[in-house]
Amino acid sequence: MSQQSEAPGAPGMEARWTSSTKTGIGKALNSASDVTFTLSHGILNEAYYPREDIACIRDMGFVVTDGHEFFSEEKRDTEHFIETLKDGIPAYHIVNTDKFQKFQITKEVIVDPYRNTILQHIVFDQKDPELPLRLFALLAPHLNNEGGHNTGWIGEYKGVEMLFAQNGNIALAMACSTKWVKRSVGFVGTSDGWRDIRQHGKLEWEYDLAINGNVALTGEIDLTEKDFVLAISFGRTHIEAANHARASILNGFETAKRKYIQEWQTWQDTLPNIPAANFRMSAAMLRMHEAKNFPGGIIASLSIPWGNTKGDSDKSGYHVVWPRDLLETAGGFNALETKADVSRIVNYLMSTQNEDGSWPQNMWLQGEPNWDGLQMDQIALPILEILKGYLRNTMGVSRMKRYWPLAKKAITFLLKNGPYTSQDRWEEEDGFSPFTMATEIAALLAGAELAEVSDEKDFAIYCRETADSWNDTIEYRTYVTGTPLAQKHGVDGYYIRINPFSDIPATELGDRTIKLKNHHSDYGETKINELISVDALALVRFGLRAADDPKILNTLKVIDAELKVATPNGDCWYRYNGDGYGEQENGDPYDGTGIGRAWPLLTGERGHYEIAAGNMEAATKHLIAMEAFANNGLLPEQIWDKADIPEKGLYFGEHTGSAMPLTWAHAEYIKLCISIQHKNVFDMPSQTCERYLRKKKKSDYKIWRFDNGTRTLPKDKTLRIETLTECTVHWTDDDWKSTFITESENMKFGIFVTNIIPTTPQSTALQFTFHWKEADKWEQRNYSVSIANE
Structure with missing residues (x-):
């Protein structure tokens, strides 16, 4: 294999989000953590940071191979079981069992209450110890609500190997408590780790950098330790994200889990x-x-x-x-x-x-x-x-x-x-x-x-x-x-x-x-x-x-x-x-x-x-x-x-x-x-x-507005004309044999009201028009409302 530093195939295929059929949502109540995660199909889906309206990843799951023909993608090729660790508390226990019974992945998923880190405690159970199984973590960054303009790279933080991605002022780091065997970044659909593993049964390409596109981060995990912690952390810079990832792993999954559950339990109580x-x-x-x-x-x-x-x-x-x-x-x-x-x-x-x-x-x-x-x-x-x-x-x-x-x-x-x-x-x-x-x-x-x-x-x-x-x-x-x-x-x-x-x-x-x-x-x-x-x-x-x-x-x-x-x-x-x-x-x-x-x-x-x-x-x-x-x-x-x-x-x-x-x-x-x-x-x-x-209250008024005119006024009710500017209403209830003039009343909140009561019980219609005071002009047309029994 020839080592290449920059992945080919930019910018990759058009980015897509993932399933909305979630099986879990997780978030710490502690104000020190600003990250939220979702789960679906047995794996991590969208994560949100630093706000609940900013999605930052598409998904993160595992692929298992034997280095040759066997290929199993966790979200598609395993049977999923999920439950909460305690009733009503969003900490999750997931068991993903390979349909061919070659392996089982057991996870506990929480958020570090003190940091911007999603923590997954993973146990990889290989059913046949003689099989040369390999485990790969695949992460699709969609930082800042978009998948098309991310940059990914492999690097280190104070000697600790990690995978990074950034888009604008948001970055992520993925770290593991055990060693990475290999790492690579690439463009989805052309040079990404999934395609590499599907084609070769292992990571062959090992690209260091993928700039400004739909990128994927891939890391092979050292299975000499089948019990490990994976941290996905966020920050304003990749250094900040890396610090959160390393600190979360060092502080310990059980410590974070205990605090996370305790804070939720206190609220639930x-x-x-x-x-x-x-x-x-x-x-x-x-x-x-x-x-x-x-x-x-x-x-x-x-x-x-x-x-x-x-x-x-x-x-x-x-x-x-x-x-x-x-x-x-x-x-x-x-x-x-x-x-x-x-x-x-x-x-x-x-x-x-x-x-x-x-x-x-x-x-x-x-x-x-x-x-x-x-x-x-x-x-x-x-x-x-x-x-x-x-x-x-x-x-x-x-x-x-x-x-x-x-x-x-x-x-x-x-x-x-x-x-x-x-x-x-x-x-x-x-x-x-x-x-x-x-x-x-x-x-x-x-x-x-x-x-x-x-x-x-x-x-x-x-x-x-x-x-x-x-x-x-x-x-x-x-x-x-x-x-x-x-x-x-x-x-x-x-x-x-x-x-x-x-x-x-x-x-x-x-x-x-x-x-x-x-x-x-x-x-x-x-x-x-x-x-x-x-x-x-x-x-x-x-x-x-x-x-x-x-x-x-x-x-x-x-x-x-x-x-x-x-x-x-x-x-x-x-x-x-x-x-x-x-x-x-x-x-x-x-x-x-x-x-x-x-x-x-x-x-x-x-x-x-x-x-x-x-x-x-x-x-x-x-x-x-x-x-x-x-x-x-x-x-x-x-x-x-x-x-x-x-x-x-x-x-x-x-x-x-x-x-x-x-x-x-x-x-x-x-x-x-x-x-x-x-x-x-x-x-x-x-x-x-x-x-x-109870009181069965009826109105004494029928409201007429230019945008909501009534055609009929019940007898014994007052016609209330509402306008948005001051006016004089000229009206009649006997077909203009008599004309009445009523000034609008300023209600002091942007509405002017003219109340009209027919002069006789025999009136069958009200007709009216407007003179607009501020503009000093007439409406130039008449309006009519019939009067009838309710």
């Missing part, structure tokens, strides 16, 4: 004593997804959905912050009664709020937007959480004073822009959504309480009046009757997923269609009035409608007929009919189109509905189903809903290739555990229940 099977692991999942350097910032998932099909163009995957998922997680921490965790989340939300009072669709931990959509439920949910924090004493009066100006911005944003949303909670369609409207109305009532605490009583009154008006329009906007789908299921009507029209009531949608996202061409075209979603149950969850309301029961019947799938592990639900976000029909990964699969978190939401309906037995059944959907304690975003496709890792009732774990799903599971224990939906807002379920 603060949790409620709930006997549910997945309770402690779910709690750990919430905690591990929180950023250490951005307290309260919790990412959606330490995974990249269908990651093995994604490259450097998809840097974020799910490891960014969605305010919605973050607030759902806050609900999980509320259920755990860990007040400090909730306080950190609220403070993080306040620190990342946009200037206009909104929040990004999703964002990197520092608050920088990732995607640019606008979802009104993500503006509403923080308001609810702020009030919960105040009422549950996770924030005092002085903190409330600091938060109130920001909270008021969010409430004002809702008042100006709701109840219409540019994207529903599934981030796809614009219009009036039952889920979004439920969150907005509940948030306005919560905002009213916050306003009263802050001595802004007029603002509180306006919030409640607006909430009442919006609540009265839910059926007008989203309840359809007499459709073929209603006739099919023997009901008079049901709530639809979304109504994209501000000027067309749900009952008049007719044959209008919508083109659903994630479909080729026109395959997603669906009649709007036949678009069904589980989202209508939010009207019960947020306390706006009773669980036994006839319209809810009608909708429930249609939901179960159209969206429920009975799996071997329990019932689960699709988000909506015609969903395209999931694997293809044949099980191939989602590629921008596909077929939406069932979501375990929706089983949790259904469990909460059953609690509201007083059916505790059904709620418990759904909790058990969620536990069965989990993979080694990790809850997936979606489960497979068809017959098994073993060659693609798809089994009926088990995880798909979408995100796993999903923090939202774990939070929903925890909340369901606590709600079952309390025998009520513990997080249902009391303000909505009191106002709409």
Whole structure:
């Protein structure tokens, strides 16, 4: 073999991430360590450093050969067994057994609590001592969220041989407690160690350096010691990473393991004593997804959905912050009664709020937007959480004073822009959504309480009046009757997923269609009035409608007929009919189109509905189903809903290739555990229940806006015209035989209001136009609202 210093074949094949079907997540609670790892297929997957939104490796596993024909890749050619070392503590014991019974690899995997090091204690058990087996460690650096611009090399740190990689200001070092027989770096697909070993049965190439590409690090481990420790460490420079690796190995695996487990045990001991099977692991999942350097910032998932099909163009995957998922997680921490965790989340939300009072669709931990959509439920949910924090004493009066100006911005944003949303909670369609409207109305009532605490009583009154008006329009906007789908299921009507029209009531949608996202061409075209979603149950969850309301029961019947799938592990639900976000029909990964699969978190939401309906037995059944959907304690975003496709890792009732774990799903599971224990939906807002379920409050107003005009004013109600600038409204209720002039009132938070009351009970229509004061010009057209019995 001729020694070459620099690997050929730059930059290597196009980089890809790895499977999102995780079997474990690990992270130290100690603030001295900033690294998180994931496990899948018996090996280490993505590691995150120095933040939870920055992935740094694709995977790291072993290859075993006999130097000739025998070749076994750990992740593909062994049977995997994995368990936690203790219940609910993310320290893992893995046994990978060769399918030909030539060897077995046993691992314990943790994070060094004091350093940025992932530690693996490895025992290599060779079944036939006469076989000349060789063991190779293969690591694929994807530093700084990309695989295409890494540089790898072999080197030393104070005489200790290691393998290194760097990309920008992040570096890694891989060290072993026993000796390296050989080391090499290369470009994936051309000169990497896997290709070399597959071709030669051993390392022949031994390249020293691979610059700026998709690189791989490979080292042959000296098997004179079959019990050893492997350290993968991170730092701002390779010297820093190397120091962490050497120090971790010298300090000892058992020392690190003892401290790691002790710190997790101490935290777990603060949790409620709930006997549910997945309770402690779910709690750990919430905690591990929180950023250490951005307290309260919790990412959606330490995974990249269908990651093995994604490259450097998809840097974020799910490891960014969605305010919605973050607030759902806050609900999980509320259920755990860990007040400090909730306080950190609220403070993080306040620190990342946009200037206009909104929040990004999703964002990197520092608050920088990732995607640019606008979802009104993500503006509403923080308001609810702020009030919960105040009422549950996770924030005092002085903190409330600091938060109130920001909270008021969010409430004002809702008042100006709701109840219409540019994207529903599934981030796809614009219009009036039952889920979004439920969150907005509940948030306005919560905002009213916050306003009263802050001595802004007029603002509180306006919030409640607006909430009442919006609540009265839910059926007008989203309840359809007499459709073929209603006739099919023997009901008079049901709530639809979304109504994209501000000027067309749900009952008049007719044959209008919508083109659903994630479909080729026109395959997603669906009649709007036949678009069904589980989202209508939010009207019960947020306390706006009773669980036994006839319209809810009608909708429930249609939901179960159209969206429920009975799996071997329990019932689960699709988000909506015609969903395209999931694997293809044949099980191939989602590629921008596909077929939406069932979501375990929706089983949790259904469990909460059953609690509201007083059916505790059904709620418990759904909790058990969620536990069965989990993979080694990790809850997936979606489960497979068809017959098994073993060659693609798809089994009926088990995880798909979408995100796993999903923090939202774990939070929903925890909340369901606590709600079952309390025998009520513990997080249902009391303000909505009191106002709409007990007092059955109706609005005195019908709101008209340019972007959300009403066509009809019920008799005995006041027409409230909202504008964003000062104006004079000229109006008539007798076809301009008489003209009335009403000045708008400045509400002092960016909205001007003109209230109009018809002059006689016989009036059948209001007509009006505007003179804009600042611009000193007329609107140049008239608007009309009919007056009718409610």
